[in-house]
Amino acid sequence: MPDILHRVGIKSSSVATVYSALATIDGLSGWWTSDTTGESKTDGVIAFRFGPAGGFDMKVLELVPNKRVSWLVVDGPAEWIGTKIHFDLKQEDDYAIVLFKHEGWKEPVEFMHHCSTKWATFLLSLKALLETGKGAPHPDDVMIDNWK
Secondary structure, eight states, X not given: OOOEEEEEEEETOOHHHHHHHHHSHHHHHTTTBSEEEEOOSTTOEEEEEOGGGOEEEEEEEEXXXXXXXXXXXXXXXXXXXXXXXEEEEEXXXXXXXXXXXXXXXXXXOHHHHHHHHHHHHHHHHHHHHHHHSOOOOBTXXXXXXXXX
């Protein structure tokens, strides 16, 4: 099965700060979508909404402080349901490194291409949030194509 993989370094940020942006509702709202609700605790469900386009519900699988955040997609587009999303964190010099993986896609359909690019833009939004104090969460995210 194909996976989406990204590596992003966040300058002068601690892994604790990055972890907070990945593991809290307020943090997630600052870089992915401003319409984020739910319970960010193990076995809790977080709802991410993107206006009329819908969204995703993620069951929280793991919250390992300053190390890892993992979710299972339990609702959303058919291609996403059953996939897993992981954010692994480590410190290297002046950078907090995020190793991102969206695993378990059944096949590399066109929607996967779109999602890979969107994940990259949102990870850069996370980087901007932590480096400058301002992210670009939906609805202020980068439009990459004609898909909403």
